[in-house]
Amino acid sequence: QVHLQQSGPGLVKPSQTLSLTCAISGDSVSSNSAAWAWIRQSPSRGLEFLGRTYYRSKWYNDYALSVKDRVTVNPDTSKNQFSLQLNSVTPEDTAVYYCAGGHSAFSAWGQGTLVTVSS
Amino acid sequence: EIVLMQSPGTLSLSPGERATLSCRASQSVSSSLLAWYQQKPGQAPRLLIYGVSNRATGIPDRFSGSGSGTDFTLTISRLEPEDFAVYYCQHHVNPPPTWTFGQGTKVEIK
Numbered sequence: 001q002v003h004l005q006q007s008g009p010g011l012v013k014p015s016q017t018l019s020l021t022c023a024i025s026g027d028s029v030s031s032n033s034a035a036w037a038w039i040r041q042s043p044s045r046g047l048e049f050l051g052r053t054y055y056r057s058k059w060y061n062d063y064a065l066s067v068k069d070r071v072t073v074n075p076d077t078s079k080n081q082f083s084l085q086l087n088s089v090t091p092e093d094t095a096v097y098y099c100a101g102g103h104s105a106f107s108a109w110g111q112g113t114l115v116t117v118s119s
Numbered sequence: 120e121i122v123l124m125q126s127p128g129t130l131s132l133s134p135g136e137r138a139t140l141s142c143r144a145s146q147s148v149s150s151s152l153l154a155w156y157q158q159k160p161g162q163a164p165r166l167l168i169y170g171v172s173n174r175a176t177g178i179p180d181r182f183s184g185s186g187s188g189t190d191f192t193l194t195i196s197r198l199e200p201e202d203f204a205v206y207y208c209q210h211h212v213n214p215p216p217t218w219t220f221g222q223g224t225k226v227e228i229k
Contacts, residue, residue, distance in 0.1 A: 037218075047164070047207060049218035062216035098163055105154035105209065107175055109163035 002026040004099050006110040012093075012117050018086040021076075022099030022110050029075045029082055030055045036101035038073060038084040041112075042094065052101075053082055089117045121145055123208050123221035131229040138195040140224045142208035147188045152211040155184055155193045158223075159204045167206075168193065195226075203228050 008020035022036070029036060037052035051063040051073040063071050072085040086093060094117045100106035122145040132138055142153075150171045156164035166175040168184035171191060181196040195202055208221040 046222055047220035062213075064217070065215060104173070104175070105166055105169040106156075106164070107166045107169075109165070112163050
């Protein structure tokens with residue numbers, strides 16, 4: 001069974017960078033048939049896909065158009081984890097952030113991290 | 120951009136009753152990429168159904184999915200107390216790579 005464990009700060013100042021990490025157990029970030037994503041949820045925007053990384057003989061990334069200029073999702077094969085960086089945050093980026101992934105849709109999810117953007 | 124519209128917004132039912140949840144896409148979508156999730160308060164969403172009708176690992180057979188084109192349905196044959204939650208449909212298209220969620224249907228105890 002795949003388990004995803006998130007870590008990272010719950011408070012970020014406006015204009016700074018939001019950084020979260022998701023450690024994978026029970027699967028590999030380098031799996032040739034899985035993908036690993038970040039999704040956020042807020043009352044105003046609902047569930048919103050941000051970006052994903054996956055390996056198919058080489059590494060690929062997909063990003064949502066709404067955050068494409070500010071988001072990076074990176075794998076870390078040495079630690080079997082992946083990360084999210086969201087730059088230049090504003091209060092509108094306040095949300096619960098989830099990592100998710102798997103081989104069929106989003107079959108595994110992290111526990112969620114409430115990230116508040118405030119000075 | 121494909122929009123997923125779920126109805127009803129809230130469904131009030133009693134345990135043992137049948138629940139029928141609808142997800143309508145603004146344009147025809149690939150069935151292989153339509154999924155359903157369940158979310159309880161304070162928890163992450165849980166995958167129930169993928170590829171329209173395939174139950175995820177460990178999901179009871181009282182949950183079933185159907186549909187094609189623009190209209191998809193999640194059916195819970197007999198509601199158990201633990202089934203009262205919010206349900207989301209989700210679709211994936213590429214290009215551009217886009218994952219879209221519906222706004223959710225809340226199934227509450229009547």
